[in-house]
Amino acid sequence: MSAVETRPSPITATVDFTADGVQHGHLRLPYSRDDSAWGSVIIPLTVVKNGEGPTALLTGGNHGDEYEGPIALFDLARSLKQHDISGRVIIVPAMNYPAFSAGTRTSPIDKGNLNRSFPGAPDGTVTQKIADYFQRVLLPIADVVLDFHSGGKTLDFLPFCAAHLVHNKVQEARSFDLVKAFGAPWSVKMLEIDAVGMYDTAAEEMGKVFITTELGGGGTATALSAxxxxxGVRNVLLAAGILKSGTVEVRDTKWLDMSDSTCFHFASEAGLVEPLVDLGASVRRGETIASIFPIGQTGVPPAEVRAQQDGILIARHFPSIVKPGDCIAVLAFEL
Structure with missing residues (x-):
């Protein structure tokens, strides 16, 4: 272990993670800035503990412009009681609180993308310090991790719950069991195109049962997505044996496989996107799924984005103006 890794985290918790009961508190990270020399970043959290049992770590706001997770977790934090559970539930509705309060994907303080900042550093940027606390304090005490995501301001998704293919097949199977229990309309076996530094990767490398979601997008939530x-979060707590009463609300879910790089389609040019198929539509390999019109002049034919495989359109770029390299569409195989 390096000298940096042995340094204590500068973050302190106002709760006792080992104490029974319901505690509403904060993680406090000292942050000296122009308008507050001895200021802090304050991250709300709730801990509910009742005796021995598994620990669920429930997180939202990893990206600050994704809202279904924070809605579900702020609601759960106010309603979950000690007698409801066996074990422990740690609820952090807005992991990257600076980004969440600003309504941005990344932190306005250091432009840090929390979901690309693991394992973090106790003497790094604000975002790296938050990642380090989760890496060294919260993830090690968790058995089950649910991290909510949606498309934010730049993507829109079919509502799905997902887990990754991992080397440990027992761990993988337990994760997909919880995906099924979550009960989203769609369930996905997922490939990340940029897994380095992810919270997901940090949890999975520790052997944790990890699931995530994409529940919509456009920088907002709907009644349905919320x-x-x-x-879904209550279903997961039931299936994990933590929530004591109730039954998993079984809903039909359609399974998809997003474990191939040909699922992702990127813009090669800047311009105005015309979507030619909507989310949930079936497409065939070679079919044009979007056109990109150059906007600097008229009379120029659009560039075509063609499907690289047969599949279902599960995600699309949300703003209509794109830059080269923007992800235009994501397809998944039907299982």
């Missing part, structure tokens, strides 16, 4: 998140 209800999927609220029902």
């Amino acid at each position: 209800s999927i998140a609220k029902r």
Whole structure:
């Protein structure tokens, strides 16, 4: 272990993670800035503990412009009681609180993308310090990790719950069991195109049962997407043996495989996107799924984005103006 890794985290918790009961508190990170020399970044959290049992770590706001997770978790934090559970539930509705409060994907303080900052550093940027605390304090005490995501301001998704293919097949199977229990309309076996530094990767490398979601997008939530998140988190707690009463609300889910790089389609040019198929539509390999019109002049034919495989359109770029390299569409195989 390096000298940096042995340094204590500068973050302190106002809760006792080992104490029974319901505690509403904060993680406090000292942050000296122009308007507050001895200021802090304050991250709300709730801990509910009742005796021995598994620990669920429930997180939202990893990216600050994704709202289904925070809605579900702020709601759960106010309603979950000690007698409801066996074990422990740690609820952090807005992991990257600076980004969440600003409504941005990354932190306005250091432009840090929390979901690309693991394992973090106790003497790094604000975002790296938050990642380090989760890496060294919260993830090690968790058995089950649910991290909510949606498309934010730049993507829109079919509402799905997902887990990754990992080397440990027992761990993988337990994760997909919880994906099924979550009960989203769609369930996905997922490939990340940029897994380095991810919270997901940090949890999975520790052997944790890890699941995530993409529940919509456009930088907002809907009644439907919020209800999927609220029902799903309770289903997961039931399936994990932590929530004592109730039954998993079984919903039909359609399974998809997103474990091939040909699922992702990128813009090669800047311009105005015309979507030619909508989310949930079936497409065939070679079919044009979007056109990109150059906007600097008229009379120029659009560039075509063609499907690299047969599949279902599960994600699309949300703003209509794109730059080269922007992800335009994501397809998944039907299982």
